[in-house]
Amino acid sequence: MSIETIAIIACAYFVAAFVKGATGLGFSTSALPILALGLGLKEGMPLVIIPSLVSNSIIMAQAGHFRETVSRFWPMFLATIPGLLIGLAVLKMVDSLLAGAVLGLVLMNYGAITLFRHGKPLSDKIARRLAPISGFATGIINGITGSQVMPVLPFLLSLRLEPKRFLQAINISFSLSSIVMAFGLTRMGMMTWETVWISLAGLVPVYLGTKLGTNIRNRMDAETFRRVVLIMLIIFGVILVAKFVAL
Numbered sequence: 001m002s003i004e005t006i007a008i009i010a011c012a013y014f015v016a017a018f019v020k021g022a023t024g025l026g027f028s029t030s031a032l033p034i035l036a037l038g039l040g041l042k043e044g045m046p047l048v049i050i051p052s053l054v055s056n057s058i059i060m061a062q063a064g065h066f067r068e069t070v071s072r073f074w075p076m077f078l079a080t081i082p083g084l085l086i087g088l089a090v091l092k093m094v095d096s097l098l099a100g101a102v103l104g105l106v107l108m109n110y111g112a113i114t115l116f117r118h119g120k121p122l123s124d125k126i127a128r129r130l131a132p133i134s135g136f137a138t139g140i141i142n143g144i145t146g147s148q149v150m151p152v153l154p155f156l157l158s159l160r161l162e163p164k165r166f167l168q169a170i171n172i173s174f175s176l177s178s179i180v181m182a183f184g185l186t187r188m189g190m191m192t193w194e195t196v197w198i199s200l201a202g203l204v205p206v207y208l209g210t211k212l213g214t215n216i217r218n219r220m221d222a223e224t225f226r227r228v229v230l231i232m233l234i235i236f237g238v239i240l241v242a243k244f245v246a247l
Contacts, residue, residue: 008038009198013051014205020055021213023229024063024167025174026236027052029147032100033239037246041097045146046191049182050199051206052148056175058210063168073169075128076152077176079135080142084177087143088184097244100145104240107150111233121160130155138173143184148177149236157229 016031028048035044060066070077122130134155142148152173156166185191220228 010205013202014209017206017209018213021210022216023232024059027055029236032146033243046185046195049178052178055210056171060171063164065165065168069168076131076135079132080139083136083139084143084180087140100240101244103145104237107233107237111230115230122158142177148174
């Protein structure tokens with residue numbers, strides 16, 4: 001492996017971990033554009049699985065409310081699995097860069113609209129009906145693009161959860177998706193022992209970036225936290241679209 005490749009991977013891990021620590025989300029979505037530009041999207045997808053799980057675990061341990069969150073959102077978590085399996089099956093049949101660009105446009109539009117227009121929170125009745133749909137759609141998009149944030153992130157944001165409960169819910173979704181993704185990519189021959197060892201070696205920049213980002217997040221109030229999340233969504237979208245245009 002060349003020095004340049006090592007530098008690209010280390011940079012992707014540190015930047016994504018910092019974003020993860022600061023906002024509680026976005027490791028895969030912020031690491032993949034860097035990895036895709038330097039290595040290729042399909043080569044980058046298996047490299048984010050293990051670091052994503054580790055960074056998720058750090059945030060989940062800090063957030064608490066695990067049992068309460070599982071009890072409330074289990075239909076959404078469960079529906080993610082078949083959606084992800086379908087998305088992985090579609091992955092080989094579509095242009096993943098085009099799928100990523102479409103996802104980027106969705107992220108940019110949603111983030112901008114929500115940032116400047118404060119909608120009413122969803123009622124519990126509507127939220128229960130939408131939860132499985134949100135999980136299923138998130139699984140499909142994740143399988144095709146490697147990004148785990150849509151539409152589960154806007155769905156959870158619309159519930160106006162307290163930040164720690166929001167972080168627990170979104171990171172359980174991320175972790176479940178990463179585990180299923182690992183099995184799927186292994187069966188497809190995309191996740192190998194080489195990628196596992198690279199991922200394990202990258203846990204050092206992941207830990208440092210997460211800790212630094214977490215220190216910043218702990219100083220934010222709830223409204224600032226919400227705005228940072230939405231701004232990060234817009235940035236993610238711009239990166240995904242720029243990646244498609246550049247290649």
